[in-house]
Amino acid sequence: MKRTSCRRRLAIASVLVVTLAACGGGSGGLEVTEAWARTSPAMAEAGAAYMQITNGGGADDALVGVSVDPAVARSAEIHETVMAEADDEATHGSDMGGGMMEMRAVDRLEIPAGETVSLEPGGYHIMLLDLASPLEEGSTVELTLTFENAGELVVTAEVRATGP
Amino acid sequence: MRRSRTALFVLVLALAVAACGGTASLKGAVRNPPLEVGTLSLPGPDGREVTMKAEPGGLLLVYFGYTSCPDVCPTTMADISEALTELHPDQAEKVTVAMVTVDPERDTLERLDDYLGHFFSRRLPLRTEDFDRLSAVTAAFGVQWEIEEHEPGDQAYDVAHTALTYVVDDTGTVRVEWPFGFSSEDMAADLAALLEEPRA
Numbered sequence: 001m002k003r004t005s006c007r008r009r010l011a012i013a014s015v016l017v018v019t020l021a022a023c024g025g026g027s028g029g030l031e032v033t034e035a036w037a038r039t040s041p042a043m044a045e046a047g048a049a050y051m052q053i054t055n056g057g058g059a060d061d062a063l064v065g066v067s068v069d070p071a072v073a074r075s076a077e078i079h080e081t082v083m084a085e086a087d088d089e090a091t092h093g094s095d096m097g098g099g100m101m102e103m104r105a106v107d108r109l110e111i112p113a114g115e116t117v118s119l120e121p122g123g124y125h126i127m128l129l130d131l132a133s134p135l136e137e138g139s140t141v142e143l144t145l146t147f148e149n150a151g152e153l154v155v156t157a158e159v160r161a162t163g164p
Numbered sequence: 165m166r167r168s169r170t171a172l173f174v175l176v177l178a179l180a181v182a183a184c185g186g187t188a189s190l191k192g193a194v195r196n197p198p199l200e201v202g203t204l205s206l207p208g209p210d211g212r213e214v215t216m217k218a219e220p221g222g223l224l225l226v227y228f229g230y231t232s233c234p235d236v237c238p239t240t241m242a243d244i245s246e247a248l249t250e251l252h253p254d255q256a257e258k259v260t261v262a263m264v265t266v267d268p269e270r271d272t273l274e275r276l277d278d279y280l281g282h283f284f285s286r287r288l289p290l291r292t293e294d295f296d297r298l299s300a301v302t303a304a305f306g307v308q309w310e311i312e313e314h315e316p317g318d319q320a321y322d323v324a325h326t327a328l329t330y331v332v333d334d335t336g337t338v339r340v341e342w343p344f345g346f347s348s349e350d351m352a353a354d355l356a357a358l359l360e361e362p363r364a
Contacts, residue, residue, distance in 0.1 A: 038238050041282030043275050046234035081235050084324040086308055092299040093326070096306035101236050101344060102324030121239035122345050128234070129320070162242050162348075 029057020202336015230267035247351035
């Protein structure tokens with residue numbers, strides 16, 4: 001997962017070409033808006049990006065991968081923050097506080113036709129792992145989203161302290 | 165007669181409001197009876213033992229989290245930071261934000277301080293490697309945490325944790341609790357309401 005083989009890159013590149021050819025450079029029905037990434041503390045190794053993905057087309061699609069320039073972070077993954085199940089043996093503390101939150105990796109995020117899926121704090125997000133340098137306010141991060149049908153879409157996320 | 169009766173009613177009402185401490189207007193969750201955490205302490209900067217109490221007349225916000233947390237913790241920290249900018253500077257100066265790490269393996273005190281420093285000037289990093297001690301404190305707050313199983317040396321594990329923020333006064337009473345996603349406007353309103361309370 002951590003290394004992209006030449007063959008995989010070639011496959012991705014050809015998907016991109018096919019996608020661009022198919023939509024003539026248009027959106028292919030998918031539109032990403034309000035893409036942003038949170039500023040990160042100087043020592044933080046992890047970051048997060050958020051966005052709204054709208055499927056204006058007539059067919060369902062799914063976000064199946066995301067990548068980022070290694071100059072920004074080692075890798076990017078689709079994650080979801082969920083309420084965690086307590087485990088009697090492994091969980092410390094008491095449950096009078098209303099439960100724990102944890103992250104889980106998401107292989108596939110459905111983007112149904114005609115719907116908008118929100119990637120937002122406390123829900124789905126793009127986790128950036130091993131940041132090369134802190135995410136500074138006013139800069140941007142390019143993310144390459146891979147959709148099952150629409151192929152690749154490059155989005156530019158604005159780095160900001162709080163959401164738009 | 166009527167006038168004195170009205171006066172008596174006003175007096176009773178005033179006493180009732182004073183007894184409630186005005187908490188009726190708080191937007192976060194208020195426990196009854198409230199949690200008392202003022203007898204708890206954890207190691208803070210310079211090896212100092214820090215008690216879970218605000219400075220006189222101030223408020224201490226206590227959050228349990230970890231610095232490798234990309235979504236939940238920075239969201240809450242950014243929301244609190246935003247709330248503090250919405251307060252009058254004189255009030256914001258009375259608020260200190262403490263973060264207790266639930267990941268002492270990766271979070272050194274320095275690292276935690278750097279992390280908090282990104283969001284706040286008045287901050288208090290708290291850390292212990294003694295899990296029994298940490299558990300005693302988290303249990304008292306009603307916080308749960310669970311470190312994902314990982315091989316020694318693996319730095320990519322996740323820690324599940326309760327993501328509430330506790331607002332503690334100078335007597336060590338938790339006055340209000342904010343769930344994850346609580347708006348900065350409501351946080352600011354609660355902080356202002358508590359800081360404007362008449363002092364006993």
